[in-house]
Amino acid sequence: MAGPVLMPLGTISLLTLYGDNGTWSVTVYTSSRDAPVKALRDAGTFARVVGACPLQAHWLGGQPVTGVLPMAGITDRYHRFVVDGVPVATGFAAVGDAWACTNPSGGRGLTIGIIHTQLLRRTVRRHLGDPAGFARAWDEGTERQVTPYYRGQIAADHARLAEMAALHQGRPWTPPETPMTRLASAAAWDPGAFRALLATIFCLALPRDLLGRPDITDVLDRIGDKTPPPFPGPDRRQLLQLVTGRP
Ligand SMILES: Cc1cc2nc3c(=O)[nH]c(=O)nc-3n(C[C@H](O)[C@H](O)[C@H](O)COP(=O)(O)OP(=O)(O)OC[C@H]3O[C@@H](n4cnc5c(N)ncnc54)[C@H](O)[C@@H]3O)c2cc1C
Structure with missing residues:
Protein backbone atom coordinates (compact mmCIF):
# COMPACT_ATOMS: atom_id res chain seq x y z
CA MET A 1 0.00 0.00 0.00
CA ALA A 2 1.38 3.45 -0.84
CA GLY A 3 -1.65 5.79 -0.77
CA PRO A 4 -4.47 6.02 1.74
CA VAL A 5 -7.20 3.37 1.54
CA LEU A 6 -9.64 5.98 0.20
CA MET A 7 -7.98 8.82 -1.67
CA PRO A 8 -9.81 11.82 -3.14
CA LEU A 9 -8.18 12.97 -6.37
CA GLY A 10 -10.02 15.81 -8.10
CA THR A 11 -13.15 14.46 -9.75
CA ILE A 12 -12.40 10.84 -8.87
CA SER A 13 -11.67 8.95 -5.66
CA LEU A 14 -9.67 5.74 -5.45
CA LEU A 15 -10.39 2.96 -2.96
CA THR A 16 -7.85 0.14 -2.58
CA LEU A 17 -8.77 -2.84 -0.42
CA TYR A 18 -7.13 -6.11 0.51
CA GLY A 19 -9.31 -9.25 0.22
CA ASP A 20 -8.57 -12.78 1.33
CA ASN A 21 -6.75 -15.59 -0.53
CA GLY A 22 -4.28 -13.16 -2.07
CA THR A 23 -6.95 -11.02 -3.74
CA TRP A 24 -7.49 -7.27 -3.66
CA SER A 25 -9.67 -4.67 -5.30
CA VAL A 26 -9.24 -1.24 -6.80
CA THR A 27 -12.33 0.97 -7.04
CA VAL A 28 -12.57 4.31 -8.83
CA TYR A 29 -15.52 6.51 -7.85
CA THR A 30 -16.92 9.45 -9.69
CA SER A 31 -20.12 11.47 -9.77
CA SER A 32 -22.90 9.88 -11.83
CA ARG A 33 -23.18 13.28 -13.60
CA ASP A 34 -19.63 13.03 -14.92
CA ALA A 35 -20.43 11.40 -18.28
CA PRO A 36 -16.92 11.20 -19.84
CA VAL A 37 -15.48 9.45 -16.79
CA LYS A 38 -18.04 6.64 -17.14
CA ALA A 39 -15.63 5.30 -19.77
CA LEU A 40 -13.84 3.78 -16.76
CA ARG A 41 -16.10 0.74 -17.32
CA ASP A 42 -13.71 -0.20 -20.11
CA ALA A 43 -10.83 -2.32 -18.74
CA GLY A 44 -8.18 -0.54 -20.83
CA THR A 45 -9.40 2.91 -19.73
CA PHE A 46 -9.54 1.77 -16.12
CA ALA A 47 -5.93 0.54 -16.30
CA ARG A 48 -4.79 3.79 -17.96
CA VAL A 49 -6.34 5.95 -15.23
CA VAL A 50 -5.19 3.84 -12.27
CA GLY A 51 -1.77 3.43 -13.90
CA ALA A 52 -1.43 7.23 -13.97
CA CYS A 53 -1.90 7.45 -10.19
CA PRO A 54 1.56 6.94 -8.65
CA LEU A 55 0.26 5.86 -5.24
CA GLN A 56 -2.10 3.23 -6.72
CA ALA A 57 -0.51 2.07 -10.02
CA HIS A 58 1.20 -0.93 -8.39
CA TRP A 59 -2.23 -2.35 -7.39
CA LEU A 60 -2.65 -3.24 -11.09
CA GLY A 61 0.26 -5.66 -10.90
CA GLY A 62 -1.81 -8.85 -10.59
CA GLN A 63 -3.93 -11.27 -12.58
CA PRO A 64 -7.54 -9.93 -12.83
CA VAL A 65 -10.15 -12.41 -11.57
CA THR A 66 -13.04 -10.34 -12.98
CA GLY A 67 -13.49 -7.57 -15.51
CA VAL A 68 -14.30 -4.03 -14.38
CA LEU A 69 -17.56 -4.26 -12.42
CA PRO A 70 -19.66 -1.06 -12.59
CA MET A 71 -21.78 -0.17 -9.58
CA ALA A 72 -24.33 2.67 -9.61
CA GLY A 73 -27.58 3.75 -8.05
CA ILE A 74 -26.23 3.95 -4.48
CA THR A 75 -29.11 5.15 -2.32
CA ASP A 76 -29.14 7.11 0.91
CA ARG A 77 -31.96 5.66 3.02
CA TYR A 78 -33.13 6.59 6.50
CA HIS A 79 -36.32 5.47 8.28
CA ARG A 80 -37.81 6.75 11.49
CA PHE A 81 -41.00 5.44 13.12
CA VAL A 82 -41.58 8.12 15.76
CA VAL A 83 -43.01 11.48 14.67
CA ASP A 84 -43.10 14.40 17.13
CA GLY A 85 -42.45 11.98 19.96
CA VAL A 86 -45.34 9.69 18.99
CA PRO A 87 -44.67 6.15 17.66
CA VAL A 88 -46.32 5.53 14.28
CA ALA A 89 -45.68 1.77 14.52
CA THR A 90 -45.15 -0.48 17.52
CA GLY A 91 -43.83 -4.03 17.76
CA PHE A 92 -41.31 -3.21 15.04
CA ALA A 93 -37.63 -2.19 15.00
CA ALA A 94 -35.70 -1.41 11.80
CA VAL A 95 -32.03 -2.38 12.39
CA GLY A 96 -28.85 -1.90 10.35
CA ASP A 97 -29.36 -1.29 6.64
CA ALA A 98 -33.14 -1.71 7.10
CA TRP A 99 -32.95 1.47 9.22
CA ALA A 100 -30.43 3.53 7.21
CA CYS A 101 -27.72 3.14 4.64
CA THR A 102 -25.41 5.39 2.62
CA ASN A 103 -22.46 5.24 0.30
CA PRO A 104 -20.52 2.06 1.25
CA SER A 105 -17.06 3.57 0.67
CA GLY A 106 -16.78 4.43 4.38
CA GLY A 107 -16.83 0.68 5.15
CA ARG A 108 -18.88 1.21 8.31
CA GLY A 109 -22.15 -0.61 7.55
CA LEU A 110 -21.23 -3.77 9.47
CA THR A 111 -19.96 -1.86 12.52
CA ILE A 112 -23.04 0.34 12.57
CA GLY A 113 -25.24 -2.77 12.28
CA ILE A 114 -23.47 -4.35 15.29
CA ILE A 115 -23.73 -1.16 17.39
CA HIS A 116 -27.41 -0.94 16.46
CA THR A 117 -28.00 -4.61 17.35
CA GLN A 118 -26.35 -4.13 20.76
CA LEU A 119 -28.65 -1.15 21.31
CA LEU A 120 -31.63 -3.32 20.34
CA ARG A 121 -30.64 -5.92 22.95
CA ARG A 122 -30.40 -3.27 25.70
CA THR A 123 -33.68 -1.61 24.65
CA VAL A 124 -35.62 -4.88 24.50
CA ARG A 125 -34.27 -5.84 27.94
CA ARG A 126 -35.58 -2.57 29.45
CA HIS A 127 -38.90 -2.22 27.60
CA LEU A 128 -40.19 -5.69 26.85
CA GLY A 129 -43.94 -5.65 27.53
CA ASP A 130 -44.26 -1.89 26.82
CA PRO A 131 -44.59 -1.50 23.03
CA ALA A 132 -44.98 2.30 23.01
CA GLY A 133 -42.16 2.73 25.54
CA PHE A 134 -39.97 0.43 23.47
CA ALA A 135 -40.68 2.38 20.25
CA ARG A 136 -39.81 5.71 21.91
CA ALA A 137 -36.67 4.36 23.61
CA TRP A 138 -35.53 2.66 20.39
CA ASP A 139 -35.97 5.88 18.43
CA GLU A 140 -34.25 7.98 21.10
CA GLY A 141 -31.31 5.57 21.43
CA THR A 142 -30.91 5.29 17.65
CA GLU A 143 -30.97 9.07 17.21
CA ARG A 144 -28.44 9.63 19.99
CA GLN A 145 -25.98 6.78 19.39
CA VAL A 146 -26.23 5.76 15.75
CA THR A 147 -27.78 8.53 13.62
CA PRO A 148 -24.71 10.82 14.03
CA TYR A 149 -22.66 8.34 11.97
CA TYR A 150 -25.30 8.40 9.23
CA ARG A 151 -25.49 12.21 9.24
CA GLY A 152 -21.70 12.47 9.21
CA GLN A 153 -21.41 10.26 6.12
CA ILE A 154 -24.16 12.19 4.33
CA ALA A 155 -22.43 15.50 5.09
CA ALA A 156 -19.07 14.15 3.86
CA ASP A 157 -20.66 12.75 0.68
CA HIS A 158 -22.49 15.99 -0.10
CA ALA A 159 -19.31 18.01 0.38
CA ARG A 160 -17.30 15.65 -1.83
CA LEU A 161 -19.96 15.66 -4.57
CA ALA A 162 -20.06 19.47 -4.47
CA GLU A 163 -16.27 19.52 -4.81
CA MET A 164 -16.41 17.10 -7.77
CA ALA A 165 -19.10 19.24 -9.45
CA ALA A 166 -17.06 22.43 -8.97
CA LEU A 167 -13.89 20.85 -10.37
CA HIS A 168 -15.85 19.33 -13.26
CA GLN A 169 -17.27 22.76 -14.17
CA GLY A 170 -13.98 24.59 -13.56
CA ARG A 171 -15.42 26.58 -10.65
CA PRO A 172 -13.36 27.44 -7.55
CA TRP A 173 -14.06 25.22 -4.58
CA THR A 174 -13.96 26.09 -0.91
CA PRO A 175 -14.61 23.20 1.48
CA PRO A 176 -17.35 23.77 4.06
CA GLU A 177 -15.90 24.99 7.34
CA THR A 178 -17.19 22.49 9.91
CA PRO A 179 -15.51 20.91 12.93
CA MET A 180 -15.34 17.59 11.06
CA THR A 181 -13.73 19.07 7.95
CA ARG A 182 -11.22 20.84 10.22
CA LEU A 183 -10.49 17.51 11.95
CA ALA A 184 -10.04 15.80 8.56
CA SER A 185 -7.55 18.51 7.51
CA ALA A 186 -5.73 18.41 10.84
CA ALA A 187 -5.42 14.61 10.52
CA ALA A 188 -3.01 15.16 7.63
CA TRP A 189 -0.61 16.98 9.98
CA ASP A 190 -1.12 15.70 13.52
CA PRO A 191 -1.07 12.07 14.75
CA GLY A 192 -3.57 12.79 17.55
CA ALA A 193 -6.03 14.28 15.07
CA PHE A 194 -5.42 11.33 12.72
CA ARG A 195 -6.24 8.84 15.49
CA ALA A 196 -9.37 10.83 16.40
CA ASP A 225 -6.94 26.46 8.25
CA LYS A 226 -3.84 24.66 6.95
CA THR A 227 -5.05 22.37 4.17
CA PRO A 228 -3.68 18.85 3.52
CA PRO A 229 -0.98 18.53 0.85
CA PRO A 230 -2.46 17.48 -2.52
CA PHE A 231 -2.17 13.83 -3.60
CA PRO A 232 -0.23 13.11 -6.79
CA GLY A 233 -2.16 12.03 -9.87
CA PRO A 234 -3.80 13.32 -13.04
CA ASP A 235 -5.58 16.68 -12.97
CA ARG A 236 -8.94 17.13 -14.70
CA ARG A 237 -7.42 17.81 -18.14
CA GLN A 238 -5.11 14.80 -17.89
CA LEU A 239 -7.99 12.62 -16.62
CA LEU A 240 -10.07 13.52 -19.68
CA GLN A 241 -7.13 12.67 -21.93
CA LEU A 242 -6.79 9.31 -20.19
CA VAL A 243 -10.49 8.41 -20.44
CA THR A 244 -10.84 9.49 -24.06
CA GLY A 245 -7.47 8.09 -25.11
CA ARG A 246 -6.86 11.36 -27.00
CA PRO A 247 -3.80 13.56 -26.31
C1 LIG B 1 -20.51 -2.82 -2.39
C2 LIG B 1 -20.64 -2.74 -0.89
C3 LIG B 1 -19.49 -2.75 -0.13
C4 LIG B 1 -19.58 -2.69 1.26
N1 LIG B 1 -18.42 -2.73 1.98
C5 LIG B 1 -18.48 -2.70 3.32
C6 LIG B 1 -17.29 -2.80 4.09
O1 LIG B 1 -16.17 -2.89 3.58
N2 LIG B 1 -17.40 -2.76 5.44
C7 LIG B 1 -18.62 -2.65 6.06
O2 LIG B 1 -18.69 -2.61 7.29
N3 LIG B 1 -19.77 -2.57 5.35
C8 LIG B 1 -19.73 -2.60 4.01
N4 LIG B 1 -20.89 -2.52 3.29
C9 LIG B 1 -22.16 -2.37 3.99
C10 LIG B 1 -22.62 -3.68 4.63
O3 LIG B 1 -22.58 -4.71 3.66
C11 LIG B 1 -24.04 -3.50 5.15
O4 LIG B 1 -24.13 -2.32 5.93
C12 LIG B 1 -24.44 -4.68 6.02
O5 LIG B 1 -24.36 -5.89 5.27
C13 LIG B 1 -25.85 -4.50 6.55
O6 LIG B 1 -26.21 -5.61 7.31
P1 LIG B 1 -27.72 -5.92 7.54
O7 LIG B 1 -27.74 -7.20 8.34
O8 LIG B 1 -28.39 -4.73 8.13
O9 LIG B 1 -28.38 -6.13 6.11
P2 LIG B 1 -28.03 -7.24 4.99
O10 LIG B 1 -26.58 -7.65 5.07
O11 LIG B 1 -28.55 -6.68 3.70
O12 LIG B 1 -28.88 -8.50 5.45
C14 LIG B 1 -30.27 -8.54 5.24
C15 LIG B 1 -30.62 -9.98 4.96
O13 LIG B 1 -32.05 -10.10 4.96
C16 LIG B 1 -32.42 -10.93 3.88
N5 LIG B 1 -33.80 -10.60 3.55
C17 LIG B 1 -34.30 -9.53 2.89
N6 LIG B 1 -35.62 -9.59 2.80
C18 LIG B 1 -36.00 -10.71 3.43
C19 LIG B 1 -37.26 -11.32 3.68
N7 LIG B 1 -38.40 -10.76 3.28
N8 LIG B 1 -37.27 -12.48 4.35
C20 LIG B 1 -36.12 -13.05 4.82
N9 LIG B 1 -34.90 -12.53 4.60
C21 LIG B 1 -34.85 -11.36 3.92
C22 LIG B 1 -31.44 -10.56 2.78
O14 LIG B 1 -31.35 -11.60 1.82
C23 LIG B 1 -30.14 -10.44 3.58
O15 LIG B 1 -29.47 -11.66 3.73
C24 LIG B 1 -20.83 -2.60 1.90
C25 LIG B 1 -22.00 -2.57 1.13
C26 LIG B 1 -21.91 -2.63 -0.26
C27 LIG B 1 -23.19 -2.62 -1.07
Missing part, protein backbone atom coordinates in the same frame (compact mmCIF):
# COMPACT_ATOMS: atom_id res chain seq x y z
CA LEU A 197 -10.51 10.81 12.78
CA LEU A 198 -9.95 7.04 12.60
CA ALA A 199 -11.95 6.61 15.82
CA THR A 200 -14.98 8.23 14.16
CA ILE A 201 -14.47 6.29 10.92
CA PHE A 202 -14.31 3.01 12.86
CA CYS A 203 -17.31 4.08 15.00
CA LEU A 204 -15.28 3.89 18.20
CA ALA A 205 -16.38 7.39 19.21
CA LEU A 206 -19.05 9.85 18.14
CA PRO A 207 -17.72 13.00 16.46
CA ARG A 208 -19.36 15.25 19.09
CA ASP A 209 -17.49 13.43 21.90
CA LEU A 210 -14.13 13.70 20.15
CA LEU A 211 -14.55 17.27 19.00
CA GLY A 212 -15.24 18.37 22.57
CA ARG A 213 -11.99 16.86 23.90
CA PRO A 214 -9.45 19.52 25.00
CA ASP A 215 -6.53 17.80 23.23
CA ILE A 216 -8.50 17.83 19.96
CA THR A 217 -9.67 21.44 20.27
CA ASP A 218 -6.03 22.39 20.97
CA VAL A 219 -4.88 20.61 17.81
CA LEU A 220 -7.61 22.21 15.71
CA ASP A 221 -6.62 25.66 17.00
CA ARG A 222 -2.94 24.97 16.35
CA ILE A 223 -3.42 23.65 12.80
CA GLY A 224 -5.95 26.36 11.91
Whole structure:
Protein backbone atom coordinates (compact mmCIF):
# COMPACT_ATOMS: atom_id res chain seq x y z
CA MET A 1 0.00 0.00 0.00
CA ALA A 2 1.38 3.45 -0.84
CA GLY A 3 -1.65 5.79 -0.77
CA PRO A 4 -4.47 6.02 1.74
CA VAL A 5 -7.20 3.37 1.54
CA LEU A 6 -9.64 5.98 0.20
CA MET A 7 -7.98 8.82 -1.67
CA PRO A 8 -9.81 11.82 -3.14
CA LEU A 9 -8.18 12.97 -6.37
CA GLY A 10 -10.02 15.81 -8.10
CA THR A 11 -13.15 14.46 -9.75
CA ILE A 12 -12.40 10.84 -8.87
CA SER A 13 -11.67 8.95 -5.66
CA LEU A 14 -9.67 5.74 -5.45
CA LEU A 15 -10.39 2.96 -2.96
CA THR A 16 -7.85 0.14 -2.58
CA LEU A 17 -8.77 -2.84 -0.42
CA TYR A 18 -7.13 -6.11 0.51
CA GLY A 19 -9.31 -9.25 0.22
CA ASP A 20 -8.57 -12.78 1.33
CA ASN A 21 -6.75 -15.59 -0.53
CA GLY A 22 -4.28 -13.16 -2.07
CA THR A 23 -6.95 -11.02 -3.74
CA TRP A 24 -7.49 -7.27 -3.66
CA SER A 25 -9.67 -4.67 -5.30
CA VAL A 26 -9.24 -1.24 -6.80
CA THR A 27 -12.33 0.97 -7.04
CA VAL A 28 -12.57 4.31 -8.83
CA TYR A 29 -15.52 6.51 -7.85
CA THR A 30 -16.92 9.45 -9.69
CA SER A 31 -20.12 11.47 -9.77
CA SER A 32 -22.90 9.88 -11.83
CA ARG A 33 -23.18 13.28 -13.60
CA ASP A 34 -19.63 13.03 -14.92
CA ALA A 35 -20.43 11.40 -18.28
CA PRO A 36 -16.92 11.20 -19.84
CA VAL A 37 -15.48 9.45 -16.79
CA LYS A 38 -18.04 6.64 -17.14
CA ALA A 39 -15.63 5.30 -19.77
CA LEU A 40 -13.84 3.78 -16.76
CA ARG A 41 -16.10 0.74 -17.32
CA ASP A 42 -13.71 -0.20 -20.11
CA ALA A 43 -10.83 -2.32 -18.74
CA GLY A 44 -8.18 -0.54 -20.83
CA THR A 45 -9.40 2.91 -19.73
CA PHE A 46 -9.54 1.77 -16.12
CA ALA A 47 -5.93 0.54 -16.30
CA ARG A 48 -4.79 3.79 -17.96
CA VAL A 49 -6.34 5.95 -15.23
CA VAL A 50 -5.19 3.84 -12.27
CA GLY A 51 -1.77 3.43 -13.90
CA ALA A 52 -1.43 7.23 -13.97
CA CYS A 53 -1.90 7.45 -10.19
CA PRO A 54 1.56 6.94 -8.65
CA LEU A 55 0.26 5.86 -5.24
CA GLN A 56 -2.10 3.23 -6.72
CA ALA A 57 -0.51 2.07 -10.02
CA HIS A 58 1.20 -0.93 -8.39
CA TRP A 59 -2.23 -2.35 -7.39
CA LEU A 60 -2.65 -3.24 -11.09
CA GLY A 61 0.26 -5.66 -10.90
CA GLY A 62 -1.81 -8.85 -10.59
CA GLN A 63 -3.93 -11.27 -12.58
CA PRO A 64 -7.54 -9.93 -12.83
CA VAL A 65 -10.15 -12.41 -11.57
CA THR A 66 -13.04 -10.34 -12.98
CA GLY A 67 -13.49 -7.57 -15.51
CA VAL A 68 -14.30 -4.03 -14.38
CA LEU A 69 -17.56 -4.26 -12.42
CA PRO A 70 -19.66 -1.06 -12.59
CA MET A 71 -21.78 -0.17 -9.58
CA ALA A 72 -24.33 2.67 -9.61
CA GLY A 73 -27.58 3.75 -8.05
CA ILE A 74 -26.23 3.95 -4.48
CA THR A 75 -29.11 5.15 -2.32
CA ASP A 76 -29.14 7.11 0.91
CA ARG A 77 -31.96 5.66 3.02
CA TYR A 78 -33.13 6.59 6.50
CA HIS A 79 -36.32 5.47 8.28
CA ARG A 80 -37.81 6.75 11.49
CA PHE A 81 -41.00 5.44 13.12
CA VAL A 82 -41.58 8.12 15.76
CA VAL A 83 -43.01 11.48 14.67
CA ASP A 84 -43.10 14.40 17.13
CA GLY A 85 -42.45 11.98 19.96
CA VAL A 86 -45.34 9.69 18.99
CA PRO A 87 -44.67 6.15 17.66
CA VAL A 88 -46.32 5.53 14.28
CA ALA A 89 -45.68 1.77 14.52
CA THR A 90 -45.15 -0.48 17.52
CA GLY A 91 -43.83 -4.03 17.76
CA PHE A 92 -41.31 -3.21 15.04
CA ALA A 93 -37.63 -2.19 15.00
CA ALA A 94 -35.70 -1.41 11.80
CA VAL A 95 -32.03 -2.38 12.39
CA GLY A 96 -28.85 -1.90 10.35
CA ASP A 97 -29.36 -1.29 6.64
CA ALA A 98 -33.14 -1.71 7.10
CA TRP A 99 -32.95 1.47 9.22
CA ALA A 100 -30.43 3.53 7.21
CA CYS A 101 -27.72 3.14 4.64
CA THR A 102 -25.41 5.39 2.62
CA ASN A 103 -22.46 5.24 0.30
CA PRO A 104 -20.52 2.06 1.25
CA SER A 105 -17.06 3.57 0.67
CA GLY A 106 -16.78 4.43 4.38
CA GLY A 107 -16.83 0.68 5.15
CA ARG A 108 -18.88 1.21 8.31
CA GLY A 109 -22.15 -0.61 7.55
CA LEU A 110 -21.23 -3.77 9.47
CA THR A 111 -19.96 -1.86 12.52
CA ILE A 112 -23.04 0.34 12.57
CA GLY A 113 -25.24 -2.77 12.28
CA ILE A 114 -23.47 -4.35 15.29
CA ILE A 115 -23.73 -1.16 17.39
CA HIS A 116 -27.41 -0.94 16.46
CA THR A 117 -28.00 -4.61 17.35
CA GLN A 118 -26.35 -4.13 20.76
CA LEU A 119 -28.65 -1.15 21.31
CA LEU A 120 -31.63 -3.32 20.34
CA ARG A 121 -30.64 -5.92 22.95
CA ARG A 122 -30.40 -3.27 25.70
CA THR A 123 -33.68 -1.61 24.65
CA VAL A 124 -35.62 -4.88 24.50
CA ARG A 125 -34.27 -5.84 27.94
CA ARG A 126 -35.58 -2.57 29.45
CA HIS A 127 -38.90 -2.22 27.60
CA LEU A 128 -40.19 -5.69 26.85
CA GLY A 129 -43.94 -5.65 27.53
CA ASP A 130 -44.26 -1.89 26.82
CA PRO A 131 -44.59 -1.50 23.03
CA ALA A 132 -44.98 2.30 23.01
CA GLY A 133 -42.16 2.73 25.54
CA PHE A 134 -39.97 0.43 23.47
CA ALA A 135 -40.68 2.38 20.25
CA ARG A 136 -39.81 5.71 21.91
CA ALA A 137 -36.67 4.36 23.61
CA TRP A 138 -35.53 2.66 20.39
CA ASP A 139 -35.97 5.88 18.43
CA GLU A 140 -34.25 7.98 21.10
CA GLY A 141 -31.31 5.57 21.43
CA THR A 142 -30.91 5.29 17.65
CA GLU A 143 -30.97 9.07 17.21
CA ARG A 144 -28.44 9.63 19.99
CA GLN A 145 -25.98 6.78 19.39
CA VAL A 146 -26.23 5.76 15.75
CA THR A 147 -27.78 8.53 13.62
CA PRO A 148 -24.71 10.82 14.03
CA TYR A 149 -22.66 8.34 11.97
CA TYR A 150 -25.30 8.40 9.23
CA ARG A 151 -25.49 12.21 9.24
CA GLY A 152 -21.70 12.47 9.21
CA GLN A 153 -21.41 10.26 6.12
CA ILE A 154 -24.16 12.19 4.33
CA ALA A 155 -22.43 15.50 5.09
CA ALA A 156 -19.07 14.15 3.86
CA ASP A 157 -20.66 12.75 0.68
CA HIS A 158 -22.49 15.99 -0.10
CA ALA A 159 -19.31 18.01 0.38
CA ARG A 160 -17.30 15.65 -1.83
CA LEU A 161 -19.96 15.66 -4.57
CA ALA A 162 -20.06 19.47 -4.47
CA GLU A 163 -16.27 19.52 -4.81
CA MET A 164 -16.41 17.10 -7.77
CA ALA A 165 -19.10 19.24 -9.45
CA ALA A 166 -17.06 22.43 -8.97
CA LEU A 167 -13.89 20.85 -10.37
CA HIS A 168 -15.85 19.33 -13.26
CA GLN A 169 -17.27 22.76 -14.17
CA GLY A 170 -13.98 24.59 -13.56
CA ARG A 171 -15.42 26.58 -10.65
CA PRO A 172 -13.36 27.44 -7.55
CA TRP A 173 -14.06 25.22 -4.58
CA THR A 174 -13.96 26.09 -0.91
CA PRO A 175 -14.61 23.20 1.48
CA PRO A 176 -17.35 23.77 4.06
CA GLU A 177 -15.90 24.99 7.34
CA THR A 178 -17.19 22.49 9.91
CA PRO A 179 -15.51 20.91 12.93
CA MET A 180 -15.34 17.59 11.06
CA THR A 181 -13.73 19.07 7.95
CA ARG A 182 -11.22 20.84 10.22
CA LEU A 183 -10.49 17.51 11.95
CA ALA A 184 -10.04 15.80 8.56
CA SER A 185 -7.55 18.51 7.51
CA ALA A 186 -5.73 18.41 10.84
CA ALA A 187 -5.42 14.61 10.52
CA ALA A 188 -3.01 15.16 7.63
CA TRP A 189 -0.61 16.98 9.98
CA ASP A 190 -1.12 15.70 13.52
CA PRO A 191 -1.07 12.07 14.75
CA GLY A 192 -3.57 12.79 17.55
CA ALA A 193 -6.03 14.28 15.07
CA PHE A 194 -5.42 11.33 12.72
CA ARG A 195 -6.24 8.84 15.49
CA ALA A 196 -9.37 10.83 16.40
CA LEU A 197 -10.51 10.81 12.78
CA LEU A 198 -9.95 7.04 12.60
CA ALA A 199 -11.95 6.61 15.82
CA THR A 200 -14.98 8.23 14.16
CA ILE A 201 -14.47 6.29 10.92
CA PHE A 202 -14.31 3.01 12.86
CA CYS A 203 -17.31 4.08 15.00
CA LEU A 204 -15.28 3.89 18.20
CA ALA A 205 -16.38 7.39 19.21
CA LEU A 206 -19.05 9.85 18.14
CA PRO A 207 -17.72 13.00 16.46
CA ARG A 208 -19.36 15.25 19.09
CA ASP A 209 -17.49 13.43 21.90
CA LEU A 210 -14.13 13.70 20.15
CA LEU A 211 -14.55 17.27 19.00
CA GLY A 212 -15.24 18.37 22.57
CA ARG A 213 -11.99 16.86 23.90
CA PRO A 214 -9.45 19.52 25.00
CA ASP A 215 -6.53 17.80 23.23
CA ILE A 216 -8.50 17.83 19.96
CA THR A 217 -9.67 21.44 20.27
CA ASP A 218 -6.03 22.39 20.97
CA VAL A 219 -4.88 20.61 17.81
CA LEU A 220 -7.61 22.21 15.71
CA ASP A 221 -6.62 25.66 17.00
CA ARG A 222 -2.94 24.97 16.35
CA ILE A 223 -3.42 23.65 12.80
CA GLY A 224 -5.95 26.36 11.91
CA ASP A 225 -6.94 26.46 8.25
CA LYS A 226 -3.84 24.66 6.95
CA THR A 227 -5.05 22.37 4.17
CA PRO A 228 -3.68 18.85 3.52
CA PRO A 229 -0.98 18.53 0.85
CA PRO A 230 -2.46 17.48 -2.52
CA PHE A 231 -2.17 13.83 -3.60
CA PRO A 232 -0.23 13.11 -6.79
CA GLY A 233 -2.16 12.03 -9.87
CA PRO A 234 -3.80 13.32 -13.04
CA ASP A 235 -5.58 16.68 -12.97
CA ARG A 236 -8.94 17.13 -14.70
CA ARG A 237 -7.42 17.81 -18.14
CA GLN A 238 -5.11 14.80 -17.89
CA LEU A 239 -7.99 12.62 -16.62
CA LEU A 240 -10.07 13.52 -19.68
CA GLN A 241 -7.13 12.67 -21.93
CA LEU A 242 -6.79 9.31 -20.19
CA VAL A 243 -10.49 8.41 -20.44
CA THR A 244 -10.84 9.49 -24.06
CA GLY A 245 -7.47 8.09 -25.11
CA ARG A 246 -6.86 11.36 -27.00
CA PRO A 247 -3.80 13.56 -26.31
C1 LIG B 1 -20.51 -2.82 -2.39
C2 LIG B 1 -20.64 -2.74 -0.89
C3 LIG B 1 -19.49 -2.75 -0.13
C4 LIG B 1 -19.58 -2.69 1.26
N1 LIG B 1 -18.42 -2.73 1.98
C5 LIG B 1 -18.48 -2.70 3.32
C6 LIG B 1 -17.29 -2.80 4.09
O1 LIG B 1 -16.17 -2.89 3.58
N2 LIG B 1 -17.40 -2.76 5.44
C7 LIG B 1 -18.62 -2.65 6.06
O2 LIG B 1 -18.69 -2.61 7.29
N3 LIG B 1 -19.77 -2.57 5.35
C8 LIG B 1 -19.73 -2.60 4.01
N4 LIG B 1 -20.89 -2.52 3.29
C9 LIG B 1 -22.16 -2.37 3.99
C10 LIG B 1 -22.62 -3.68 4.63
O3 LIG B 1 -22.58 -4.71 3.66
C11 LIG B 1 -24.04 -3.50 5.15
O4 LIG B 1 -24.13 -2.32 5.93
C12 LIG B 1 -24.44 -4.68 6.02
O5 LIG B 1 -24.36 -5.89 5.27
C13 LIG B 1 -25.85 -4.50 6.55
O6 LIG B 1 -26.21 -5.61 7.31
P1 LIG B 1 -27.72 -5.92 7.54
O7 LIG B 1 -27.74 -7.20 8.34
O8 LIG B 1 -28.39 -4.73 8.13
O9 LIG B 1 -28.38 -6.13 6.11
P2 LIG B 1 -28.03 -7.24 4.99
O10 LIG B 1 -26.58 -7.65 5.07
O11 LIG B 1 -28.55 -6.68 3.70
O12 LIG B 1 -28.88 -8.50 5.45
C14 LIG B 1 -30.27 -8.54 5.24
C15 LIG B 1 -30.62 -9.98 4.96
O13 LIG B 1 -32.05 -10.10 4.96
C16 LIG B 1 -32.42 -10.93 3.88
N5 LIG B 1 -33.80 -10.60 3.55
C17 LIG B 1 -34.30 -9.53 2.89
N6 LIG B 1 -35.62 -9.59 2.80
C18 LIG B 1 -36.00 -10.71 3.43
C19 LIG B 1 -37.26 -11.32 3.68
N7 LIG B 1 -38.40 -10.76 3.28
N8 LIG B 1 -37.27 -12.48 4.35
C20 LIG B 1 -36.12 -13.05 4.82
N9 LIG B 1 -34.90 -12.53 4.60
C21 LIG B 1 -34.85 -11.36 3.92
C22 LIG B 1 -31.44 -10.56 2.78
O14 LIG B 1 -31.35 -11.60 1.82
C23 LIG B 1 -30.14 -10.44 3.58
O15 LIG B 1 -29.47 -11.66 3.73
C24 LIG B 1 -20.83 -2.60 1.90
C25 LIG B 1 -22.00 -2.57 1.13
C26 LIG B 1 -21.91 -2.63 -0.26
C27 LIG B 1 -23.19 -2.62 -1.07
